[in-house]
Amino acid sequence: MKRFLGLVILVFLISCESDNDTIIQDTGLNGEWILQEVSCFCAFDANVDFSETRLIFDTDANTLTVINEGTDRFFKESGEYRYGGQNNILDFTDNTSYQFEIDGNQLTLIYLDNPQIADDEVVYSFRRP
Template identity: 50%
Template structure:
């Protein structure tokens, strides 16, 4: 019986992969300023994306969004819990974003629904 239990535990242990790791959010830590929104949508020429800022606090799994313009580009003002795995961030409303950090740039790309046309949107933030 003990041998079977050890065998099952061993199989569970080796079946786990790096793809199942918790979100690697240390690179997200800190303040970011929105610099661009890429989507199938139109904006007025004078829209100032930099009026939207976010702050990731990985110790609390919270992102604080501050929109100082009439538009709420990424999320509504306030604190939002986040979770995820690997390079995916998910929020309690079911929205999921793929993220990539390169130096001083953060890219958040909305995981689109294949049943909805033109819902692709990418947010580009800088430090």
């Protein structure tokens, strides 16, 4: 009986999931988003077309595809990126992190930077097409 109980406890301990598993709570990220505005301590030309930057989230595969159709890069280089994170924080494999908020057809990504440097805080505003 003691062996059976020990075996049950061992199986239970092995099958427990880690509390550090990746859990993004909002699947509303899934799909395409078009950049509308970048808010930062920087200046942009009045004729800048932010909409040339698109994001496509695949929440099933935890991937983000970035498409830059113009010459400017506002978010990341064009390509596919894997992400993880918990709750409303996206952690990318290039060691960048963003807090996200979805409000209807609006997505806000806030770059989580070094809080000691005031001039590198960037907020990206996207909308669904």
